[in-house]
Amino acid sequence: MSAGADAARPTPRIAVLGNPNTGKTTLFNRLCGVRARTANFPGSTVEGRIGTHRSPAGHVELELVDLPGSYSLTIDVPEARVCRDCLQGSLDGVEPDAMLVVLDATNLRRNLQFAAQALAHRLPAVVALNMWDTARARPGCVDPAQLSRRLGCPVVPVSGRTGEGLAALDVALDTVVDLPFGADALVARLQKLPPADATQAMLASWADQVTRSAAPATPARDADDSFVDRVDVALTHPFVGIAVFAVTMAALFSAIFMVASVPMDLIDLVFGRAAEAVRAALPEGLLADLFADGIVAGIGGVVVFLPQICLLFFLLSLLEDSGYLARAAFAVDRVMRRFGLSGPSFVPLLSSHACALPGIMSTRLIRDDRERMATILVAPFMSCSARLPVYVLLIGILSVGKPAWFAGLAFVGCYALGAMAGLLTALLARRTVLRGPARPLVLELPPYRVPALRNALLVTWDRALVFLRNAGTTILAISVVMWWLSAFPRGDGPDARAQQAGSFAGQLGEAVAPAFAPLGFDSQLTVGVLTSFLAREVFVSTMGVLAGAGSDADVSDRTVLEQVAAMPRADGTPVFDPATAAAALVFFVLAMQCLPTLAVTRRETGSWKWPAIQFGWMTLVAYAGALVAHAAVRAWGGAA
Amino acid sequence: MRPDDHVCLCFRVSLRKLQNHLERERPTVASQLSECLGAGTGCGWCVPFLRRLHAQHAAGTLPALDESHEEYARRRTAYRTGRREGTYDRPPSDPMASDPDRSPAPPVRVPLTQLRRGQRAIVDCSNLADLPEGERCLLHAMGMHDDCQLRVCSPGAPCIVQIDDTRLGISAEVARRIMVTPLEDGDRRAP
Numbered sequence: 018m019s020a021g022a023d024a025a026r027p028t029p030r031i032a033v034l035g036n037p038n039t040g041k042t043t044l045f046n047r048l049c050g051v052r053a054r055t056a057n058f059p060g061s062t063v064e065g066r067i068g069t070h071r072s073p074a075g076h077v078e079l080e081l082v083d084l085p086g087s088y089s090l091t092i093d094v095p096e097a098r099v100c101r102d103c104l105q106g107s108l109d110g111v112e113p114d115a116m117l118v119v120l121d122a123t124n125l126r127r128n129l130q131f132a133a134q135a136l137a138h139r140l141p142a143v144v145a146l147n148m149w150d151t152a153r154a155r156p157g158c159v160d161p162a163q164l165s166r167r168l169g170c171p172v173v174p175v176s177g178r179t180g181e182g183l184a185a186l187d188v189a190l191d192t193v194v195d196l197p198f199g200a201d202a203l204v205a206r207l208q209k210l211p212p213a214d215a216t217q218a219m220l221a222s223w224a225d226q227v228t229r230s231a232a233p234a235t236p237a238r239d240a241d242d243s244f245v246d247r248v249d250v251a252l253t254h255p256f257v258g259i260a261v262f263a264v265t266m267a268a269l270f271s272a273i274f275m276v277a278s279v280p281m282d283l284i285d286l287v288f289g290r291a292a293e294a295v296r297a298a299l300p301e302g303l304l305a306d307l308f309a310d311g312i313v314a315g316i317g318g319v320v321v322f323l324p325q326i327c328l329l330f331f332l333l334s335l336l337e338d339s340g341y342l343a344r345a346a347f348a349v350d351r352v353m354r355r356f357g358l359s360g361p362s363f364v365p366l367l368s369s370h371a372c373a374l375p376g377i378m379s380t381r382l383i384r385d386d387r388e389r390m391a392t393i394l395v396a397p398f399m400s401c402s403a404r405l406p407v408y409v410l411l412i413g414i415l416s417v418g419k420p421a422w423f424a425g426l427a428f429v430g431c432y433a434l435g436a437m438a439g440l441l442t443a444l445l446a447r448r449t450v451l452r453g454p455a456r457p458l459v460l461e462l463p464p465y466r467v468p469a470l471r472n473a474l475l476v477t478w479d480r481a482l483v484f485l486r487n488a489g490t491t492i493l494a495i496s497v498v499m500w501w502l503s504a505f506p507r508g509d510g511p512d513a514r515a516q517q518a519g520s521f522a523g524q525l526g527e528a529v530a531p532a533f534a535p536l537g538f539d540s541q542l543t544v545g546v547l548t549s550f551l552a553r554e555v556f557v558s559t560m561g562v563l564a565g566a567g568s569d570a571d572v573s574d575r576t577v578l579e580q581v582a583a584m585p586r587a588d589g590t591p592v593f594d595p596a597t598a599a600a601a602l603v604f605f606v607l608a609m610q611c612l613p614t615l616a617v618t619r620r621e622t623g624s625w626k627w628p629a630i631q632f633g634w635m636t637l638v639a640y641a642g643a644l645v646a647h648a649a650v651r652a653w654g655g656a657a
Numbered sequence: 658m659r660p661d662d663h664v665c666l667c668f669r670v671s672l673r674k675l676q677n678h679l680e681r682e683r684p685t686v687a688s689q690l691s692e693c694l695g696a697g698t699g700c701g702w703c704v705p706f707l708r709r710l711h712a713q714h715a716a717g718t719l720p721a722l723d724e725s726h727e728e729y730a731r732r733r734t735a736y737r738t739g740r741r742e743g744t745y746d747r748p749p750s751d752p753m754a755s756d757p758d759r760s761p762a763p764p765v766r767v768p769l770t771q772l773r774r775g776q777r778a779i780v781d782c783s784n785l786a787d788l789p790e791g792e793r794c795l796l797h798a799m800g801m802h803d804d805c806q807l808r809v810c811s812p813g814a815p816c817i818v819q820i821d822d823t824r825l826g827i828s829a830e831v832a833r834r835i836m837v838t839p840l841e842d843g844d845r846r847a848p
Contacts, residue, residue, distance in 0.1 A: 088795060088798035088799050089794065089795070089797075089798035091794075092791060092794040092795060092798055093790065093791050093794070094791050094795060123822060124821065124822040124823055126800075126821045126822070127799075127800050127820075127821055127822075127823055130798070131798075216802075217797040217798060217802040218802050218803055218804060218805075221800070221802060221805065243775065245810070246774060246775070246810040246811065246817075249810050249811050249817050249824070250774070250810070250811040250817075253811060253815070253817065253826065343826070344826075347815065347817075347826040350815070350828060351815070351828075351829070354828075454789060456789075456792065457788065457792055457828050457830050457831045458815070458826070458827075458828035458831075459792070459795065459796055459799065459801075459825060459826070459827050459828065459831055460825065460826040461799060461823060461824065461825055461826075462817060462824040462825065462826050463824075464822075464824075
């Protein structure tokens with residue numbers, strides 16, 4: 018083949034497909050490494066990945082499409098539809114040149130049923146017999162040559178985990194894309210397969226025959242493994258299972274909190290320094306402000322989420338690979354079911370207590386679309402770590418002169434209030450806008466395995482890129498807009514307080530203040546609420562500025578708390594009487610005060626409708642909750 | 658037994674409800690009585706009685722049970738204790754009948770939820786018709802189709818079963834619908 022012809026020909030595309038839990042993605046990661054990107058397929062929430070693979074042995078660069086794992090190609094579920102569309106070329110208009118069917122060699126009977134459906138398509142095929150390292154060690158292991166004769170296509174034993182057999186797979190893929198595949202080749206292959214309209218039972222009996230002929234001494238088909246049975250019984254037990262899950266998750270999140278805080282502080286520091294440097298390098302004025310306060314601070318605001326996101330996905334990937342996550346989802350299923358959610362919703366909701374962004378991004382584990390939407394909708398109700406500084410400030414004001422246990426109880430109350438509001442909202446949504454039958458849970462529980470570190474790292478890398486590319490750009494744009502709102506029109510003095518009040522944001526606060534008056538908020542507090550719309554923790558620094566403490570206010574600084582607590586209203590009475598502080602606290606527990614979350618919701622749901630609903634509903638609930646809290650504290654205070 | 662007495666004590670299904678269900682739904686096989694509020698899908702004690710009621714209805718007589726309710730409940734307690742301690746393997750074909758001339762009963766179909774840990778059984782999916790189409794097909798594709806053999810890893814509802822080398826976690830509402838014919842321990846299908 019001449020070099021010119023090589024260049025003219027587009028990169029051959031190979032569809033990679035197989036059952037879930039066959040190590041398909043591990044194999045894909047092995048082949049493509051970091052040369053892969055996540056692709057959202059049009060009209061579907063299911064995602065796949067596209068990567069390029071240049072085999073060291075061959076001359077061809079291949080484009081691999083990692084399709085979602087599916088149990089069957091003929092059923093009407095999103096995963097199967099995407100696989101079918103891809104094989105027929107109707108997914109994105111590019112018909113694949115070949116397919117790579119990944120089978121789990123340790124579970125051939127079921128995997129062969131899928132292979133039969135896949136091989137019935139008119140495409141040259143290679144079958145990868147994955148998990149070969151485990152299968153080979155078992156007695157009565159299948160003979161790849163014999164299996165190849167029975168399937169009418171090359172069969173290559175590989176292991177995505179150890180990398181064994183990859184060279185042979187390269188050769189097979191290189192060969193198969195070069196070979197012509199005519200109608201006669203398809204007919205020859207179809208003769209070896211069960212008929213196209215075969216029932217699942219017929220497929221099963223065909224698969225059984227093939228397995229027996231290819232592995233003459235097959236061991237007992239469902240060998241007793243009472244140790245694994247006992248572990249499974251314990252891990253899915255209504256009490257023991259949930260307790261184990263709670264401990265695991267507590268460990269996971271404390272690890273994330275502890276480990277992520279170091280790089281997060283570092284990022285804060287670096288971007289703070291960078292902002293100073295930018296300010297110093299540019300002439301004093303608008304441009305310096307825009308770069309320092311708008312752009313650099315905006316980028317910092319995006320990147321600061323990265324450590325938590327990376328750690329969460331890294332650890333979750335390890336847990337998922339180990340086989341434990343499926344058991345945990347099964348164990349909490351019955352609790353979540355009461356709220357119209359199911360087991361797989363639990364992890365996203367729990368991770369939202371660290372930050373709603375990774376929580377919402379991890380809802381992809383949920384198979385049912387409506388359930389996934391409901392989980393995304395309620396995730397921001399969970400008290401995330403960004404609310405913590407606000408809680409510290411407001412509870413600090415509230416608990417002046419109260420016994421020591423009061424503050425602790427208030428913290429617990431905030432977390433419980435958020436979680437309850439979220440779960441009840443989920444229940445409401447599942448009865449109204451997201452009504453639909455609860456998808457009965459039937460879940461494959463994959464075998465326990467030692468997780469693959471390399472694979473977890475690649476998953477983390479991929480998630481981080483998705484976050485930066487999609488959410489990051491939106492967050493940055495919003496940050497610049499918010500900066501503009503609080504920086505214009507320009508005040509003339511260096512007085513931060515006057516600037517804050519005179520800016521568009523301040524004027525907006527003034528205008529909106531009557532709406533918040535029933536909650537006991539004055540215009541200063543309203544400005545605080547409005548500016549914290551960008552991100553909740555901004556509330557603390559805004560209130561600090563308004564109280565005259567300077568813009569570098571930090572909640573750990575005792576004087577700030579005192580100054581904010583003593584802030585006077587226009588009429589001289591304190592801003593934060595107990596009723597107002599309680600109302601503000603409830604408002605911050607329940608309100609959607611986080612633009613990045615809205616941006617991620619938009620990206621994950623594919624429309625502005627859901628972020629709009631999310632924002633509208635949460636603000637409504639927060640307002641109502643704050644109103645009730647204000648009235649309750651006032652009545653209680655009056656009685657006491 | 659009086660009409661208001663419970664036949665299925667696990668799910669509190671009275672004789673009257675079962676009579677009405679038989680009259681209204683005219684089930685073709687006795688196991689469809691489980692659709693009457695889940696009758697027979699708990700401990701399994703009442704399954705032979707449900708069978709008897711169904712046979713009576715099929716023969717055109719009013720379904721009734723002669724046993725006193727007190728005796729019935731007492732025997733059930735003994736049955737459940739025995740099952741817990743391992744003296745009973747499966748629901749007795751008719752625990753109160755003492756007719757020695759009865760021919761051996763045909764293989765008993767019971768809900769999946771009644772099997773013990775480690776027990777094997779052959780699956781019958783005919784009761785799954787009211788599941789959504791997609792879910793039913795998914796279940797089939799995961800390996801749970803008619804005549805497949807399963808092994809119980811974690812009994813009850815929800816439960817975990819193993820089919821070939823695949824372990825499936827099955828939620829309560831699906832598990833109650835899956836009917837199985839238990840296999841004797843030595844009666845495993847040849848690999």
